[in-house]
Amino acid sequence: MNKLILGRYFPGDSPIHKLDPRAKMIAGIAFIFISFMAKNGQGLILLWLFTFFVMSLTKIGFRVFFRGVRPLIWLILFTVFLQILFTAGGIIYFTWGPIKISEFGLINALFIFSRFVTIIFVTTAVTLTTKPMELTDGLNFLMRPLRFLHVPVDELSIMLSISLRFIPNLLDETQRIMDAQKARGAVFGEGSLFRQMKALVPIFLPLFSGSLNRGEELANVMDVRGYRSELPRSSFRQLTWKIKDTVCILVILLLIAAFAVLNLVID
Amino acid sequence: MQIRLNQVSADYQLGPVHSPRVLQDVSLQIAPGTFTAVVGPTGAGKSSLLKVLNGLLLPKSGWAEVGDIKIDSKTSKKALKAVRKHIGMVFQFPESQLFAETVEQDISFGPLNFGASPEAAHDLAIKMIRQVGLDESILQQSPFSLSGGQKRRVAIAGVLAQEPEVIALDEPTAGLDPSGKAELMSLFKQWNKCKRLTVILVTHDMETAARYADDAVVMDQGKVVYHGSVRSLFADSEKLNRWQLDVPEARRFQLAFETYSGIRLPNVCLTEEELAEALIGVGRV
Numbered sequence A: 001m002n003k004l005i006l007g008r009y010f011p012g013d014s015p016i017h018k019l020d021p022r023a024k025m026i027a028g029i030a031f032i033f034i035s036f037m038a039k040n041g042q043g044l045i046l047l048w049l050f051t052f053f054v055m056s057l058t059k060i061g062f063r064v065f066f067r068g069v070r071p072l073i074w075l076i077l078f079t080v081f082l083q084i085l086f087t088a089g090g091i092i093y094f095t096w097g098p099i100k101i102s103e104f105g106l107i108n109a110l111f112i113f114s115r116f117v118t119i120i121f122v123t124t125a126v127t128l129t130t131k132p133m134e135l136t137d138g139l140n141f142l143m144r145p146l147r148f149l150h151v152p153v154d155e156l157s158i159m160l161s162i163s164l165r166f167i168p169n170l171l172d173e174t175q176r177i178m179d180a181q182k183a184r185g186a187v188f189g190e191g192s193l194f195r196q197m198k199a200l201v202p203i204f205l206p207l208f209s210g211s212l213n214r215g216e217e218l219a220n221v222m223d224v225r226g227y228r229s230e231l232p233r234s235s236f237r238q239l240t241w242k243i244k245d246t247v248c249i250l251v252i253l254l255l256i257a258a259f260a261v262l263n264l265v266i267d
Numbered sequence B: 001m002q003i004r005l006n007q008v009s010a011d012y013q014l015g016p017v018h019s020p021r022v023l024q025d026v027s028l029q030i031a032p033g034t035f036t037a038v039v040g041p042t043g044a045g046k047s048s049l050l051k052v053l054n055g056l057l058l059p060k061s062g063w064a065e066v067g068d069i070k071i072d073s074k075t076s077k078k079a080l081k082a083v084r085k086h087i088g089m090v091f092q093f094p095e096s097q098l099f100a101e102t103v104e105q106d107i108s109f110g111p112l113n114f115g116a117s118p119e120a121a122h123d124l125a126i127k128m129i130r131q132v133g134l135d136e137s138i139l140q141q142s143p144f145s146l147s148g149g150q151k152r153r154v155a156i157a158g159v160l161a162q163e164p165e166v167i168a169l170d171e172p173t174a175g176l177d178p179s180g181k182a183e184l185m186s187l188f189k190q191w192n193k194c195k196r197l198t199v200i201l202v203t204h205d206m207e208t209a210a211r212y213a214d215d216a217v218v219m220d221q222g223k224v225v226y227h228g229s230v231r232s233l234f235a236d237s238e239k240l241n242r243w244q245l246d247v248p249e250a251r252r253f254q255l256a257f258e259t260y261s262g263i264r265l266p267n268v269c270l271t272e273e274e275l276a277e278a279l280i281g282v283g284r285v
Protein backbone atom coordinates (compact mmCIF):
# COMPACT_ATOMS: atom_id res chain seq x y z
CA MET A 1 0.00 0.00 0.00
CA ASN A 2 2.86 2.33 0.79
CA LYS A 3 4.45 1.69 -2.59
CA LEU A 4 1.69 3.33 -4.60
CA ILE A 5 3.05 6.62 -5.82
CA LEU A 6 0.17 7.74 -8.01
CA GLY A 7 -2.06 10.17 -6.20
CA ARG A 8 0.58 10.86 -3.54
CA TYR A 9 1.47 14.42 -2.65
CA PHE A 10 5.06 15.30 -1.85
CA PRO A 11 5.12 18.59 0.06
CA GLY A 12 7.61 21.14 -1.16
CA ASP A 13 7.99 24.69 -2.45
CA SER A 14 9.47 24.22 -5.89
CA PRO A 15 8.33 26.37 -8.84
CA ILE A 16 6.13 23.47 -9.97
CA HIS A 17 4.52 23.19 -6.53
CA LYS A 18 3.55 26.85 -6.71
CA LEU A 19 1.82 26.67 -10.07
CA ASP A 20 -1.94 26.83 -10.30
CA PRO A 21 -3.39 23.30 -10.51
CA ARG A 22 -5.32 24.30 -13.64
CA ALA A 23 -2.12 25.31 -15.42
CA LYS A 24 -0.38 22.10 -14.36
CA MET A 25 -3.26 19.90 -15.46
CA ILE A 26 -3.65 21.61 -18.82
CA ALA A 27 0.09 21.33 -19.36
CA GLY A 28 0.09 17.68 -18.33
CA ILE A 29 -2.73 16.80 -20.71
CA ALA A 30 -1.11 18.81 -23.50
CA PHE A 31 2.14 16.92 -22.94
CA ILE A 32 0.41 13.61 -23.66
CA PHE A 33 -0.45 14.89 -27.14
CA ILE A 34 2.93 16.55 -27.58
CA SER A 35 4.70 13.26 -26.97
CA PHE A 36 3.08 11.95 -30.15
CA MET A 37 4.65 14.81 -32.12
CA ALA A 38 8.13 13.38 -31.57
CA LYS A 39 8.79 11.70 -34.89
CA ASN A 40 12.57 11.91 -35.29
CA GLY A 41 15.78 11.63 -33.31
CA GLN A 42 15.93 15.35 -32.50
CA GLY A 43 12.29 15.27 -31.34
CA LEU A 44 13.05 12.30 -29.09
CA ILE A 45 15.95 14.13 -27.49
CA LEU A 46 13.81 17.22 -26.97
CA LEU A 47 11.10 15.08 -25.35
CA TRP A 48 13.54 13.59 -22.85
CA LEU A 49 15.23 16.91 -22.17
CA PHE A 50 11.92 18.57 -21.39
CA THR A 51 10.90 15.65 -19.15
CA PHE A 52 14.10 15.79 -17.10
CA PHE A 53 13.82 19.58 -16.95
CA VAL A 54 10.35 19.29 -15.39
CA MET A 55 11.46 16.49 -13.06
CA SER A 56 14.41 18.46 -11.73
CA LEU A 57 12.24 21.57 -11.30
CA THR A 58 10.03 19.64 -8.84
CA LYS A 59 13.06 19.11 -6.53
CA ILE A 60 11.82 15.60 -5.82
CA GLY A 61 14.38 12.78 -6.08
CA PHE A 62 14.35 10.90 -9.40
CA ARG A 63 14.05 7.65 -7.43
CA VAL A 64 10.49 8.61 -6.55
CA PHE A 65 9.66 8.95 -10.25
CA PHE A 66 11.24 5.60 -11.10
CA ARG A 67 9.10 4.00 -8.43
CA GLY A 68 6.08 5.48 -10.19
CA VAL A 69 7.00 3.60 -13.37
CA ARG A 70 7.51 0.27 -11.64
CA PRO A 71 3.84 -0.86 -11.45
CA LEU A 72 3.53 -0.35 -15.23
CA ILE A 73 6.89 -1.80 -16.24
CA TRP A 74 5.44 -5.11 -17.50
CA LEU A 75 2.90 -3.39 -19.70
CA ILE A 76 5.63 -1.19 -21.16
CA LEU A 77 8.03 -4.06 -21.76
CA PHE A 78 5.25 -6.12 -23.35
CA THR A 79 4.39 -3.42 -25.91
CA VAL A 80 8.05 -2.73 -26.56
CA PHE A 81 8.80 -6.41 -27.29
CA LEU A 82 5.72 -6.71 -29.45
CA GLN A 83 7.07 -3.83 -31.53
CA ILE A 84 10.56 -5.26 -31.72
CA LEU A 85 9.45 -8.73 -32.69
CA PHE A 86 6.68 -8.10 -35.18
CA THR A 87 7.57 -4.91 -37.06
CA ALA A 88 9.34 -5.40 -40.35
CA GLY A 89 11.15 -2.87 -42.51
CA GLY A 90 14.58 -1.40 -43.02
CA ILE A 91 17.57 -3.60 -42.34
CA ILE A 92 16.61 -7.00 -40.97
CA TYR A 93 19.03 -8.29 -38.38
CA PHE A 94 17.42 -11.59 -37.47
CA THR A 95 14.56 -13.80 -38.70
CA TRP A 96 12.98 -16.82 -37.09
CA GLY A 97 9.58 -17.89 -38.42
CA PRO A 98 7.21 -14.92 -38.14
CA ILE A 99 9.59 -13.16 -35.78
CA LYS A 100 11.79 -10.50 -37.32
CA ILE A 101 14.10 -8.12 -35.57
CA SER A 102 14.40 -5.18 -37.89
CA GLU A 103 15.68 -1.64 -37.92
CA PHE A 104 12.18 -0.18 -37.99
CA GLY A 105 11.05 -2.45 -35.18
CA LEU A 106 13.86 -1.28 -32.92
CA ILE A 107 13.25 2.36 -33.74
CA ASN A 108 9.49 2.06 -33.21
CA ALA A 109 10.09 0.33 -29.89
CA LEU A 110 12.39 3.13 -28.79
CA PHE A 111 9.75 5.74 -29.60
CA ILE A 112 6.96 3.83 -27.83
CA PHE A 113 9.10 3.28 -24.78
CA SER A 114 10.04 6.96 -24.65
CA ARG A 115 6.42 8.09 -25.01
CA PHE A 116 5.23 5.78 -22.25
CA VAL A 117 7.94 6.72 -19.79
CA THR A 118 7.97 10.47 -20.42
CA ILE A 119 4.18 10.63 -20.14
CA ILE A 120 4.34 8.78 -16.83
CA PHE A 121 7.16 10.99 -15.55
CA VAL A 122 5.42 14.25 -16.45
CA THR A 123 2.00 13.27 -15.14
CA THR A 124 3.65 11.96 -11.97
CA ALA A 125 5.38 15.33 -11.66
CA VAL A 126 1.93 16.96 -11.76
CA THR A 127 0.31 14.66 -9.19
CA LEU A 128 3.32 14.64 -6.84
CA THR A 129 3.34 18.43 -6.60
CA THR A 130 -0.41 19.06 -6.37
CA LYS A 131 -2.48 18.50 -3.24
CA PRO A 132 -5.44 16.17 -3.83
CA MET A 133 -7.80 18.99 -2.97
CA GLU A 134 -6.14 21.26 -5.54
CA LEU A 135 -6.43 18.48 -8.10
CA THR A 136 -10.17 18.24 -7.57
CA ASP A 137 -10.53 22.02 -7.71
CA GLY A 138 -8.60 22.03 -10.96
CA LEU A 139 -10.66 19.16 -12.31
CA ASN A 140 -13.84 20.96 -11.36
CA PHE A 141 -12.70 23.94 -13.39
CA LEU A 142 -11.67 21.89 -16.39
CA MET A 143 -14.98 20.00 -16.41
CA ARG A 144 -17.05 23.18 -16.30
CA PRO A 145 -17.94 23.18 -19.99
CA LEU A 146 -19.68 19.84 -19.40
CA ARG A 147 -22.31 21.68 -17.39
CA PHE A 148 -23.97 22.64 -20.63
CA LEU A 149 -24.51 18.94 -21.24
CA HIS A 150 -26.21 18.75 -17.79
CA VAL A 151 -23.35 16.82 -16.24
CA PRO A 152 -23.48 17.46 -12.45
CA VAL A 153 -19.90 18.76 -12.31
CA ASP A 154 -20.04 20.23 -8.80
CA GLU A 155 -21.51 17.06 -7.33
CA LEU A 156 -18.90 14.94 -9.08
CA SER A 157 -16.07 17.03 -7.74
CA ILE A 158 -17.40 17.08 -4.19
CA MET A 159 -17.75 13.30 -4.38
CA LEU A 160 -14.18 13.07 -5.56
CA SER A 161 -12.82 15.33 -2.86
CA ILE A 162 -14.71 13.47 -0.13
CA SER A 163 -13.37 10.15 -1.41
CA LEU A 164 -9.82 11.48 -1.48
CA ARG A 165 -10.27 12.91 1.98
CA PHE A 166 -11.19 9.49 3.40
CA ILE A 167 -8.42 7.41 1.85
CA PRO A 168 -6.04 7.86 4.82
CA ASN A 169 -8.87 6.99 7.23
CA LEU A 170 -9.60 3.87 5.24
CA LEU A 171 -5.95 2.79 5.39
CA ASP A 172 -5.85 3.37 9.16
CA GLU A 173 -9.07 1.45 9.60
CA THR A 174 -7.74 -1.45 7.52
CA GLN A 175 -4.66 -1.61 9.75
CA ARG A 176 -6.78 -1.55 12.91
CA ILE A 177 -9.09 -4.33 11.74
CA MET A 178 -6.17 -6.43 10.52
CA ASP A 179 -4.54 -6.11 13.93
CA ALA A 180 -7.75 -7.10 15.66
CA GLN A 181 -8.20 -10.20 13.47
CA LYS A 182 -4.54 -11.15 13.85
CA ALA A 183 -5.01 -10.99 17.60
CA ARG A 184 -7.82 -13.50 17.12
CA GLY A 185 -5.42 -15.86 15.35
CA ALA A 186 -6.05 -14.91 11.71
CA VAL A 187 -3.02 -15.33 9.44
CA PHE A 188 -2.67 -13.30 6.25
CA GLY A 189 -0.64 -14.02 3.14
CA GLU A 190 -0.11 -17.72 3.81
CA GLY A 191 -1.43 -20.93 2.32
CA SER A 192 -3.14 -21.47 -1.04
CA LEU A 193 -4.59 -18.60 -3.05
CA PHE A 194 -8.09 -19.65 -2.02
CA ARG A 195 -7.13 -19.58 1.65
CA GLN A 196 -5.54 -16.20 1.26
CA MET A 197 -8.68 -14.81 -0.35
CA LYS A 198 -10.81 -16.31 2.38
CA ALA A 199 -8.63 -14.72 5.03
CA LEU A 200 -9.53 -11.32 3.62
CA VAL A 201 -13.26 -11.65 4.39
CA PRO A 202 -12.82 -10.75 8.08
CA ILE A 203 -11.09 -7.54 6.97
CA PHE A 204 -13.29 -6.42 4.13
CA LEU A 205 -16.70 -7.00 5.67
CA PRO A 206 -16.10 -4.79 8.71
CA LEU A 207 -14.39 -2.26 6.44
CA PHE A 208 -17.38 -2.09 4.10
CA SER A 209 -19.92 -1.92 6.86
CA GLY A 210 -17.88 0.78 8.60
CA SER A 211 -17.57 2.81 5.41
CA LEU A 212 -21.28 2.54 4.68
CA ASN A 213 -22.08 3.75 8.17
CA ARG A 214 -19.64 6.59 7.87
CA GLY A 215 -21.06 7.58 4.50
CA GLU A 216 -24.55 7.68 5.89
CA GLU A 217 -23.44 9.74 8.87
CA LEU A 218 -21.62 12.15 6.61
CA ALA A 219 -24.68 12.53 4.37
CA ASN A 220 -26.81 13.31 7.42
CA VAL A 221 -24.31 15.83 8.72
CA MET A 222 -24.17 17.55 5.35
CA ASP A 223 -27.97 17.70 5.24
CA VAL A 224 -28.13 19.16 8.73
CA ARG A 225 -25.55 21.77 7.85
CA GLY A 226 -27.58 22.88 4.86
CA TYR A 227 -25.86 21.25 1.90
CA ARG A 228 -28.14 21.47 -1.16
CA SER A 229 -27.02 19.91 -4.40
CA GLU A 230 -29.06 22.10 -6.71
CA LEU A 231 -27.71 25.48 -5.53
CA PRO A 232 -24.59 27.08 -6.99
CA ARG A 233 -21.53 26.51 -4.82
CA SER A 234 -18.80 28.86 -3.81
CA SER A 235 -15.39 27.60 -2.80
CA PHE A 236 -13.31 28.21 0.33
CA ARG A 237 -10.12 27.72 -1.65
CA GLN A 238 -9.96 30.25 -4.45
CA LEU A 239 -7.71 29.46 -7.37
CA THR A 240 -5.81 32.48 -8.64
CA TRP A 241 -4.16 32.55 -12.03
CA LYS A 242 -0.76 34.25 -11.84
CA ILE A 243 1.85 35.31 -14.34
CA LYS A 244 3.89 32.16 -13.78
CA ASP A 245 0.86 30.11 -14.80
CA THR A 246 0.68 31.99 -18.07
CA VAL A 247 4.42 31.38 -18.46
CA CYS A 248 3.82 27.66 -17.93
CA ILE A 249 1.25 27.60 -20.72
CA LEU A 250 3.56 29.64 -22.95
CA VAL A 251 6.36 27.13 -22.39
CA ILE A 252 4.02 24.37 -23.51
CA LEU A 253 3.04 26.36 -26.62
CA LEU A 254 6.72 26.92 -27.31
CA LEU A 255 7.33 23.19 -27.03
CA ILE A 256 4.55 22.50 -29.51
CA ALA A 257 6.04 25.07 -31.91
CA ALA A 258 9.49 23.52 -31.53
CA PHE A 259 8.17 20.09 -32.44
CA ALA A 260 6.25 21.46 -35.40
CA VAL A 261 9.38 23.21 -36.71
CA LEU A 262 11.51 20.08 -36.15
CA ASN A 263 9.03 17.92 -38.03
CA LEU A 264 8.84 20.40 -40.94
CA VAL A 265 12.59 20.99 -41.22
CA ILE A 266 13.63 17.34 -41.00
CA ASP A 267 11.09 16.23 -43.56
CA MET B 1 1.68 -16.53 32.73
CA GLN B 2 4.65 -14.33 33.37
CA ILE B 3 5.01 -11.21 31.22
CA ARG B 4 8.28 -9.34 30.94
CA LEU B 5 9.46 -6.42 28.88
CA ASN B 6 13.15 -5.66 28.76
CA GLN B 7 14.20 -2.23 27.47
CA VAL B 8 11.65 -2.29 24.69
CA SER B 9 11.73 0.55 22.19
CA ALA B 10 9.28 0.66 19.31
CA ASP B 11 7.94 2.96 16.63
CA TYR B 12 5.57 2.78 13.69
CA GLN B 13 6.95 2.67 10.19
CA LEU B 14 5.06 4.79 7.68
CA GLY B 15 6.66 3.94 4.36
CA PRO B 16 10.20 5.22 4.55
CA VAL B 17 9.38 7.52 7.46
CA HIS B 18 9.56 6.44 11.09
CA SER B 19 7.29 7.96 13.69
CA PRO B 20 9.14 9.21 16.75
CA ARG B 21 9.71 6.55 19.38
CA VAL B 22 6.31 5.64 20.82
CA LEU B 23 7.90 3.37 23.42
CA GLN B 24 11.29 4.19 24.91
CA ASP B 25 13.27 1.67 26.93
CA VAL B 26 10.22 0.22 28.60
CA SER B 27 11.01 -2.43 31.19
CA LEU B 28 8.12 -4.03 33.01
CA GLN B 29 7.18 -7.25 34.75
CA ILE B 30 3.62 -8.33 35.26
CA ALA B 31 3.09 -11.25 37.60
CA PRO B 32 0.56 -13.99 36.76
CA GLY B 33 -2.91 -13.50 38.17
CA THR B 34 -2.60 -9.78 38.80
CA PHE B 35 -5.01 -7.08 37.69
CA THR B 36 -3.01 -4.17 36.32
CA ALA B 37 -4.38 -0.83 35.19
CA VAL B 38 -2.38 1.10 32.59
CA VAL B 39 -3.08 4.81 32.80
CA GLY B 40 -1.60 7.99 31.38
CA PRO B 41 -2.40 10.90 29.10
CA THR B 42 -3.54 10.42 25.54
CA GLY B 43 -0.73 9.49 23.17
CA ALA B 44 1.42 8.15 26.00
CA GLY B 45 1.82 4.77 24.28
CA LYS B 46 -0.64 2.65 26.26
CA SER B 47 -2.24 1.01 23.24
CA SER B 48 1.20 0.52 21.70
CA LEU B 49 2.34 -1.27 24.85
CA LEU B 50 -0.53 -3.76 24.49
CA LYS B 51 0.34 -4.25 20.81
CA VAL B 52 3.90 -5.17 21.75
CA LEU B 53 2.64 -7.82 24.17
CA ASN B 54 0.56 -9.27 21.37
CA GLY B 55 3.28 -9.20 18.74
CA LEU B 56 1.39 -6.70 16.58
CA LEU B 57 4.10 -4.10 17.07
CA LEU B 58 7.56 -5.66 17.20
CA PRO B 59 10.27 -4.05 19.35
CA LYS B 60 12.96 -2.19 17.41
CA SER B 61 15.31 -2.97 20.26
CA GLY B 62 14.97 -4.92 23.48
CA TRP B 63 12.59 -7.85 23.87
CA ALA B 64 9.34 -8.92 25.45
CA GLU B 65 8.66 -12.30 26.97
CA VAL B 66 5.26 -13.92 27.32
CA GLY B 67 5.47 -17.18 29.26
CA ASP B 68 8.53 -18.76 27.68
CA ILE B 69 8.10 -17.17 24.24
CA LYS B 70 10.43 -14.33 23.47
CA ILE B 71 9.26 -11.52 21.19
CA ASP B 72 11.83 -9.35 19.45
CA SER B 73 12.30 -7.94 15.97
CA LYS B 74 13.03 -11.41 14.55
CA THR B 75 10.31 -13.56 16.10
CA SER B 76 8.66 -15.99 13.63
CA LYS B 77 5.00 -15.78 12.63
CA LYS B 78 4.36 -19.14 14.23
CA ALA B 79 5.69 -18.04 17.59
CA LEU B 80 3.62 -14.88 17.36
CA LYS B 81 0.50 -16.93 16.80
CA ALA B 82 1.31 -18.95 19.91
CA VAL B 83 1.65 -15.71 21.86
CA ARG B 84 -1.71 -14.51 20.56
CA LYS B 85 -3.38 -17.70 21.71
CA HIS B 86 -2.28 -16.94 25.26
CA ILE B 87 -3.09 -13.23 25.22
CA GLY B 88 -6.66 -12.27 24.43
CA MET B 89 -6.76 -8.71 23.24
CA VAL B 90 -9.80 -6.47 23.31
CA PHE B 91 -9.11 -3.38 21.22
CA GLN B 92 -10.61 0.06 21.54
CA PHE B 93 -14.08 -0.21 20.00
CA PRO B 94 -13.84 -3.95 19.36
CA GLU B 95 -17.26 -3.99 17.70
CA SER B 96 -15.55 -2.87 14.49
CA GLN B 97 -13.97 -6.32 14.14
CA LEU B 98 -17.28 -8.21 13.79
CA PHE B 99 -17.69 -9.74 10.35
CA ALA B 100 -19.45 -13.14 10.35
CA GLU B 101 -22.98 -13.98 9.29
CA THR B 102 -24.05 -14.97 12.75
CA VAL B 103 -22.90 -14.04 16.22
CA GLU B 104 -21.99 -17.67 16.86
CA GLN B 105 -19.64 -17.80 13.87
CA ASP B 106 -18.03 -14.61 14.99
CA ILE B 107 -17.38 -15.85 18.50
CA SER B 108 -16.01 -19.15 17.13
CA PHE B 109 -13.56 -17.37 14.81
CA GLY B 110 -10.79 -17.11 17.42
CA PRO B 111 -11.11 -20.61 18.89
CA LEU B 112 -11.21 -22.20 15.39
CA ASN B 113 -8.12 -20.25 14.34
CA PHE B 114 -6.31 -21.53 17.40
CA GLY B 115 -7.21 -25.11 16.62
CA ALA B 116 -10.38 -25.84 18.60
CA SER B 117 -12.79 -28.42 17.12
CA PRO B 118 -16.11 -27.10 15.74
CA GLU B 119 -18.02 -28.76 18.62
CA ALA B 120 -15.75 -27.21 21.22
CA ALA B 121 -16.11 -23.83 19.52
CA HIS B 122 -19.89 -24.19 19.56
CA ASP B 123 -19.91 -24.98 23.29
CA LEU B 124 -17.56 -22.09 23.97
CA ALA B 125 -19.83 -19.71 22.06
CA ILE B 126 -22.81 -20.68 24.21
CA LYS B 127 -20.81 -20.40 27.41
CA MET B 128 -19.28 -17.04 26.56
CA ILE B 129 -22.43 -15.36 25.33
CA ARG B 130 -24.00 -16.12 28.73
CA GLN B 131 -20.91 -14.90 30.53
CA VAL B 132 -21.11 -11.47 28.92
CA GLY B 133 -24.76 -11.20 29.93
CA LEU B 134 -26.53 -11.82 26.63
CA ASP B 135 -29.22 -14.31 25.75
CA GLU B 136 -28.38 -17.51 23.87
CA SER B 137 -30.96 -16.70 21.20
CA ILE B 138 -28.72 -13.90 19.97
CA LEU B 139 -26.22 -16.48 18.66
CA GLN B 140 -28.16 -16.98 15.44
CA GLN B 141 -28.62 -13.28 14.69
CA SER B 142 -26.41 -11.18 12.45
CA PRO B 143 -23.87 -9.20 14.48
CA PHE B 144 -24.64 -6.15 12.35
CA SER B 145 -28.24 -6.05 13.58
CA LEU B 146 -27.26 -5.62 17.25
CA SER B 147 -27.08 -2.44 19.31
CA GLY B 148 -23.69 -0.87 20.05
CA GLY B 149 -23.54 -2.28 23.57
CA GLN B 150 -24.56 -5.75 22.43
CA LYS B 151 -21.92 -5.67 19.69
CA ARG B 152 -19.30 -4.75 22.27
CA ARG B 153 -20.26 -7.72 24.42
CA VAL B 154 -20.22 -10.10 21.45
CA ALA B 155 -16.76 -8.86 20.49
CA ILE B 156 -15.53 -9.38 24.05
CA ALA B 157 -17.10 -12.84 24.15
CA GLY B 158 -15.16 -13.63 20.96
CA VAL B 159 -11.90 -12.79 22.66
CA LEU B 160 -12.70 -14.61 25.90
CA ALA B 161 -13.64 -17.69 23.84
CA GLN B 162 -9.96 -18.12 22.97
CA GLU B 163 -9.59 -19.11 26.63
CA PRO B 164 -6.52 -16.92 27.03
CA GLU B 165 -4.42 -16.83 30.18
CA VAL B 166 -3.94 -13.09 29.90
CA ILE B 167 -6.46 -10.56 28.69
CA ALA B 168 -5.36 -7.16 27.54
CA LEU B 169 -8.23 -4.66 27.43
CA ASP B 170 -7.99 -1.30 25.71
CA GLU B 171 -10.70 0.94 27.19
CA PRO B 172 -13.26 -1.85 27.02
CA THR B 173 -16.06 0.15 28.61
CA ALA B 174 -15.72 3.46 26.75
CA GLY B 175 -19.15 4.57 25.61
CA LEU B 176 -21.14 1.97 27.55
CA ASP B 177 -23.95 2.80 29.95
CA PRO B 178 -23.03 2.81 33.68
CA SER B 179 -24.67 -0.50 34.49
CA GLY B 180 -23.16 -2.21 31.45
CA LYS B 181 -19.80 -0.85 32.47
CA ALA B 182 -20.05 -2.19 36.01
CA GLU B 183 -21.29 -5.54 34.72
CA LEU B 184 -18.39 -6.02 32.33
CA MET B 185 -15.80 -4.85 34.82
CA SER B 186 -17.06 -7.25 37.47
CA LEU B 187 -16.95 -10.02 34.88
CA PHE B 188 -13.26 -9.29 34.25
CA LYS B 189 -12.63 -9.07 37.99
CA GLN B 190 -14.37 -12.38 38.56
CA TRP B 191 -12.28 -14.09 35.86
CA ASN B 192 -9.21 -12.59 37.42
CA LYS B 193 -10.15 -13.91 40.89
CA CYS B 194 -11.57 -17.34 40.05
CA LYS B 195 -9.49 -18.37 37.06
CA ARG B 196 -6.30 -16.57 38.04
CA LEU B 197 -6.50 -14.79 34.71
CA THR B 198 -3.98 -11.97 34.31
CA VAL B 199 -5.81 -8.77 33.37
CA ILE B 200 -4.14 -5.73 31.85
CA LEU B 201 -6.58 -2.85 31.54
CA VAL B 202 -5.93 0.42 29.73
CA THR B 203 -8.29 3.06 31.03
CA HIS B 204 -8.77 6.79 31.36
CA ASP B 205 -11.24 6.31 34.17
CA MET B 206 -9.51 6.48 37.55
CA GLU B 207 -12.64 5.27 39.36
CA THR B 208 -12.42 2.01 37.40
CA ALA B 209 -8.69 1.72 37.98
CA ALA B 210 -9.11 2.35 41.71
CA ARG B 211 -12.01 -0.04 42.16
CA TYR B 212 -10.87 -3.04 40.14
CA ALA B 213 -7.10 -3.00 39.72
CA ASP B 214 -4.43 -4.14 42.17
CA ASP B 215 -1.46 -2.63 40.38
CA ALA B 216 -1.04 0.44 38.27
CA VAL B 217 1.35 1.31 35.47
CA VAL B 218 1.58 4.99 34.64
CA MET B 219 2.87 5.87 31.18
CA ASP B 220 3.99 9.26 29.96
CA GLN B 221 5.57 10.06 26.58
CA GLY B 222 6.45 6.48 25.78
CA LYS B 223 7.98 5.69 29.16
CA VAL B 224 6.76 3.81 32.20
CA VAL B 225 7.02 6.33 35.01
CA TYR B 226 5.33 4.36 37.77
CA HIS B 227 4.65 0.71 38.47
CA GLY B 228 3.31 -0.21 41.87
CA SER B 229 0.14 -0.75 43.81
CA VAL B 230 -2.91 1.32 42.93
CA ARG B 231 -3.30 2.35 46.55
CA SER B 232 0.12 3.87 46.91
CA LEU B 233 -0.32 5.67 43.61
CA PHE B 234 -3.53 7.33 44.78
CA ALA B 235 -2.00 8.07 48.20
CA ASP B 236 0.56 10.31 46.56
CA SER B 237 -1.21 13.51 45.47
CA GLU B 238 2.00 15.06 44.26
CA LYS B 239 2.59 12.27 41.72
CA LEU B 240 -1.00 12.36 40.57
CA ASN B 241 -0.66 16.07 39.91
CA ARG B 242 2.55 15.63 38.01
CA TRP B 243 1.02 13.10 35.61
CA GLN B 244 -2.34 14.89 35.51
CA LEU B 245 -4.30 11.93 36.77
CA ASP B 246 -7.73 12.32 38.32
CA VAL B 247 -8.28 11.44 41.94
CA PRO B 248 -11.12 8.98 42.63
CA GLU B 249 -14.10 10.63 44.28
CA ALA B 250 -13.88 8.69 47.54
CA ARG B 251 -10.25 9.64 47.93
CA ARG B 252 -11.03 13.27 47.14
CA PHE B 253 -13.74 13.29 49.80
CA GLN B 254 -11.29 11.73 52.24
CA LEU B 255 -8.68 14.44 51.58
CA ALA B 256 -11.22 17.24 52.01
CA PHE B 257 -12.60 15.60 55.14
CA GLU B 258 -9.13 15.29 56.65
CA THR B 259 -8.30 18.94 55.96
CA TYR B 260 -11.54 20.31 57.42
CA SER B 261 -11.88 18.02 60.43
CA GLY B 262 -8.22 17.51 61.23
CA ILE B 263 -8.99 13.81 61.70
CA ARG B 264 -6.81 11.43 59.72
CA LEU B 265 -8.43 8.26 58.46
CA PRO B 266 -6.32 5.15 59.07
CA ASN B 267 -5.97 4.10 55.41
CA VAL B 268 -6.24 5.39 51.84
CA CYS B 269 -9.83 4.91 50.68
CA LEU B 270 -10.39 4.20 47.01
CA THR B 271 -14.10 3.30 46.94
CA GLU B 272 -17.24 4.54 48.69
CA GLU B 273 -17.42 1.30 50.68
CA GLU B 274 -13.92 1.69 52.09
CA LEU B 275 -14.61 5.32 52.86
CA ALA B 276 -17.85 4.53 54.69
CA GLU B 277 -16.10 1.88 56.77
CA ALA B 278 -13.22 4.18 57.65
CA LEU B 279 -15.61 6.96 58.66
CA ILE B 280 -17.66 4.64 60.83
CA GLY B 281 -14.45 3.38 62.40
CA VAL B 282 -13.37 6.92 63.24
CA GLY B 283 -16.83 7.78 64.61
CA ARG B 284 -16.77 4.86 67.03
CA VAL B 285 -13.49 5.88 68.64
Ligand SMILES: Nc1ncnc2c1ncn2[C@@H]1O[C@H](COP(=O)(O)OP(=O)(O)OP(=O)(O)O)[C@@H](O)[C@H]1O
Residues within 6 Å of the ligand: A175, B012, B014, B019, B022, B041, B042, B043, B044, B045, B046, B047, B048, B049
Ligand atom coordinates in the same frame (compact mmCIF):
# COMPACT_ATOMS: atom_id res chain seq x y z
N1 LIG C 1 -0.77 3.16 13.49
C1 LIG C 1 0.02 4.18 13.85
N2 LIG C 1 0.87 4.75 12.98
C2 LIG C 1 1.67 5.76 13.35
N3 LIG C 1 1.73 6.30 14.56
C3 LIG C 1 0.92 5.79 15.49
C4 LIG C 1 0.02 4.71 15.19
N4 LIG C 1 -0.67 4.41 16.31
C5 LIG C 1 -0.22 5.26 17.25
N5 LIG C 1 0.73 6.08 16.77
C6 LIG C 1 1.45 7.12 17.54
O1 LIG C 1 2.01 6.51 18.68
C7 LIG C 1 1.88 7.32 19.83
C8 LIG C 1 1.26 6.53 20.95
O2 LIG C 1 -0.02 6.11 20.56
P1 LIG C 1 -0.92 5.14 21.42
O3 LIG C 1 -2.10 4.79 20.59
O4 LIG C 1 -0.09 4.02 21.93
O5 LIG C 1 -1.34 6.10 22.63
P2 LIG C 1 -2.38 5.82 23.80
O6 LIG C 1 -1.64 6.00 25.06
O7 LIG C 1 -3.08 4.54 23.59
O8 LIG C 1 -3.39 7.02 23.60
P3 LIG C 1 -4.98 7.05 23.84
O9 LIG C 1 -5.19 7.23 25.30
O10 LIG C 1 -5.41 8.28 23.08
O11 LIG C 1 -5.57 5.80 23.29
C9 LIG C 1 1.07 8.52 19.41
O12 LIG C 1 1.94 9.62 19.30
C10 LIG C 1 0.49 8.17 18.07
O13 LIG C 1 0.49 9.29 17.24
Ligand SMILES: [Mg+2]
Residues within 6 Å of the ligand: B046, B047, B048, B092, B170
Ligand atom coordinates in the same frame (compact mmCIF):
# COMPACT_ATOMS: atom_id res chain seq x y z
MG1 LIG D 1 -5.07 3.99 23.03
